[in-house]
Amino acid sequence: MNAQNPKLGINTGILLEAGTNEAEILVFEVGGQTFGVNVAKVKEVLGITKVTALPQGHPSIEGVVRIRQEVVTLIHLGRFLYGDAEEVASQDSDCLLLLEFNQRPLAFRVNRVHRIYRVSWKATRPLPITPGMAAPITSVVLIDGKLVQILDFESIGADVAGISEEASNSSGVSRIDAPNIPIVFAEDSRMISEMISDHLQEAGFTNFHGFVDGQAAWEYLEALAEDETVETIREKVGILITDIEMPRMDGFSLAKHVRMHPVLGTLPIVIFSSLVSRDNEKKGAQVGVDTQVPKPRYAELVEKTRQLVGLSELVEA
Structure with missing residues (x-):
């Protein structure tokens, strides 16, 4: 109706x-x-x-x-x-x-x-x-x-x-070593894609791959998983960060594909989007997203990423 x-x-x-x-x-x-x-x-x-x-x-x-x-x-x-x-x-x-x-x-x-x-x-x-x-x-x-x-x-x-300047300038994210943890992110905005890369790098991450739409990210992940097992896939990809609205495949569909995959299914998934809301939090839960972060909260994105890949203890120490 x-x-x-x-x-x-x-x-x-x-x-x-x-x-x-x-x-x-x-x-x-x-x-x-x-x-x-x-x-x-x-x-x-x-x-x-x-x-x-x-x-x-x-x-x-x-x-x-x-x-x-x-x-x-x-x-x-x-x-x-x-x-x-x-x-x-x-x-x-x-x-x-x-x-x-x-x-x-x-x-x-x-x-x-x-x-x-x-x-x-x-x-x-x-x-x-x-x-x-x-x-x-x-x-x-x-x-x-x-x-x-x-x-x-x-x-x-x-x-x-300047809607992103305050969030960017006040990030206050300390740099810690992230031992080559591979990150995949999907983001169709070139400006925000660059900001994600910059903040991950400033936080100590060095191994990340960005894609302009969910379909490209999914094809990359699917290819990575061909010769891997649930136990070894984390050596190739440690976490997925994705926008919601993107060409060809949106973030919820990407998350759904990942959760249904026999090798990729346990991969941590973070939604990073300007569309974060109560309704979309429910949708994210439906497809197994671990957490959602509103744009442009880059410091929060870094912190959630660290938590999901097991680095939060290092930050607290």
Whole structure:
């Protein structure tokens, strides 16, 4: 039975089960181009009323808006993506997407909201890597005959509003030796992938492999397990860290595949995602995830990783 989400004002459908490798994507327009965002990241879709300008801010920050009792930074998404091009000027029909990152709300001006589509992550593809290109896009998917680009809102928020700076600068993680413990992580955001690598390295880990989607990580793990046993697999991979939403295979499906594998089944699994919530904690439990850490809490990610690979005693000593 479908349910109406009063905050979005759009039919969001049923709550997706864990491991179905599906997502609900809100499709919208900016500057005549079609983009998408996972509905789970969107708190509300609202009209835009009074905007209070801020002096000497990032050129993409339009100002602040009041949403009930909160004052929220408003990012002009068209200006961020295309600069001051005439076709992305503010319009009377514009609306506001209210998203939240680590309990910090951010608002984004878009030109038009279409509707929500239920899609399989199998249908999405990572953005091809092109030298010199740093587009804030994690993947693309064909919906109703249109190529929809899934935006990397975490990277945009970090670039424009510094949403990850506080978590990064205050990590306070001490360095200890991690005797070549192999770590596999799956993360489609290039910026966050680099941050994970940096924090693991600063904490003393030296052996880690990152992948841009769950399918690539799964193929790597499956190949590793071919000539191993439950007793020896930890020499090849000690822990899996994974995002939830990724092209081709999401984190819950990846965890489900790992738990069902006869050799990989006991591998520790950490979800590291901006989508950590009560509902997703329940979904993680359904597929056997050991713990979930909200982005961008890198220090907590390092600590949970240490605990699950048996290094927490060294930290306490």
